[in-house]
Amino acid sequence: xxxxxxxxxxxxxxxxxxxxxxxxxxxxxxxxxxxxxxxxxxxxxxxxxxxxxxxxxxxxxxxxxxxxxxxxxxxxxxxxxxxxxxxxxxxxxxxxxxxxxxxxxxxxxxxxxxxxxxxxxxxxxxxxxxxxxxxxxxxxxxxxxxx
Amino acid sequence: xxxxxxxxxxxxxxxxxxxxxxxxxxxxxxxxxxxxxxxxxxxxxxxxxxxxxxxxxxxxxxxxxxxxxxxxxxxxxxxxxxxxxxxxxxxxxxxxxxxxxxxxxxxxxxxxxxxxxxxxxxxxxxxxxxxxxxxxxxxxxxxxxxxxxxxxxxxxxxxxxxxx
Numbered sequence: 001x002x003x004x005x006x007x008x009x010x011x012x013x014x015x016x017x018x019x020x021x022x023x024x025x026x027x028x029x030x031x032x033x034x035x036x037x038x039x040x041x042x043x044x045x046x047x048x049x050x051x052x053x054x055x056x057x058x059x060x061x062x063x064x065x066x067x068x069x070x071x072x073x074x075x076x077x078x079x080x081x082x083x084x085x086x087x088x089x090x091x092x093x094x095x096x097x098x099x100x101x102x103x104x105x106x107x108x109x110x111x112x113x114x115x116x117x118x119x120x121x122x123x124x125x126x127x128x129x130x131x132x133x134x135x136x137x138x139x140x141x142x143x144x145x146x147x
Numbered sequence: 148x149x150x151x152x153x154x155x156x157x158x159x160x161x162x163x164x165x166x167x168x169x170x171x172x173x174x175x176x177x178x179x180x181x182x183x184x185x186x187x188x189x190x191x192x193x194x195x196x197x198x199x200x201x202x203x204x205x206x207x208x209x210x211x212x213x214x215x216x217x218x219x220x221x222x223x224x225x226x227x228x229x230x231x232x233x234x235x236x237x238x239x240x241x242x243x244x245x246x247x248x249x250x251x252x253x254x255x256x257x258x259x260x261x262x263x264x265x266x267x268x269x270x271x272x273x274x275x276x277x278x279x280x281x282x283x284x285x286x287x288x289x290x291x292x293x294x295x296x297x298x299x300x301x302x303x304x305x306x307x308x309x310x311x
Contacts, residue, residue, distance in 0.1 A: 019167075020174040051221060088167060089160050096153070106168045132155055144155075 003049070003057045007064035010047050015086065023088060023107060027139040087137050094133035097146065107135055117141040191217035191224075191310055205301040210237070212295060218309045223250055223284040226305075230297060231276045240265040240302075242293035243283075246309075250282040265293075285309040 018025045026037055049057055076083035093104055093114065104110065114133045118124040122143050132144040188194015201216040211229035218224055228237060243249075244266050258269040270279065285291060288311035294302040 020171055020178070022171060084160060084163055089163060090157055091161075091164055092155070092157065092159055103164075106164075134155075134157065 003052060003060045004064045006048055006050065007061050008068065010044060011065060011068050014044070019086070019088070023091075023135055023137065023139040024109065025139065089137055091135045092132060093135050093141070094127075094130055097128060097131060099127070099133075109135065109141070114141060114143070118143045118145075189217060191215060191219045192222065201305070201307070203303045203305055205297070205299075205303045207299060207301060209299050209301065210295055210297040210303050212303055212305060214305055214307060216307055218285045218291070218307055220285055220288045220309055220311050223282055226281045226283060228279045228281065228295065229276050230273070230279065235271065235273060236267055236269040236298055237279070238265050238267045238296040240294045240296075242291065243295075246285060246287040246289075246291065248284045248286055250284055252282075253280045 026033060048061055072086070076086065091103060091107065093100055093107075093109060099111065099114075111127060114130070115124075115127060117133075117140075118127075118130055122145050124130060124143065124145055129145055130143055131146045134142045134144075136142055184190065186194060187196045188199040191199060193199070199215050199217045201212075201214045203212045203214070204210065209231050211231070213227040213229075215224050215226075230237070241264075244261075249266075252268060254270065254273070256268040257271045258267075260267045260269075268279075270277070273279075285307075288309050291307040291309055292304070294304045296302040
């Protein structure tokens, strides 16, 4: 029983903690973001299983996590508000070539982040070539260039 | 998808984003407070201010206890018992061993007995005052209550909290 309770608690905790961090939490924007992800994964393992090294424990935990994921996706499908609260939504950062600084500040994104994505995805060189920049709910920035 | 933003078909909910930002910032403060509390010692395993350090004694001071108020499940910590007078046996009530695993007792007792009242440790040849250290691992989260009694039958009660 303990394994299942641990699984549920850690699942919900992680869900909340990454939502608190913000959209850009684990987008692996820098090398250190990746290192942080590894450290968190390692630390989480302890909380999940504790001293239990049995196979039953591991299998139960995997089953619990998969079921939680299924339940979450069903809830999200049924209640759109729930989906929005849990996942957040897209946010426009650049509107018709105009940067929306207040939103960028709240999401801790600067021009350089937008330019980086513009180079990476569209091969753009300058901000004025961008029409829309959108922060998607998974934390990635998407770029729509001017025609 | 019915929401549109100029020619961009996007389901942007600015009101929700604003609320999220507020909740996020409040949560950051809460997280910071939790970390500060942990640094001060409110979550066990030591702290800057010794807030987790507990001491207890009976009125005659024949039994003096030094323990930690906050423990963590599965983490071994120590309880120090100072005995004065000619006390050579200590009785821990049932609560002590029911949800804890006693890893080690230093110095090693000559006799350990489990009775209806609890567990009794008898030490021979200890000089007064003597220090006895118990290394114990809590196995269950929640509040932990027990009493410690020396030879003069005057109990000292201890309350600890075990974090999961």
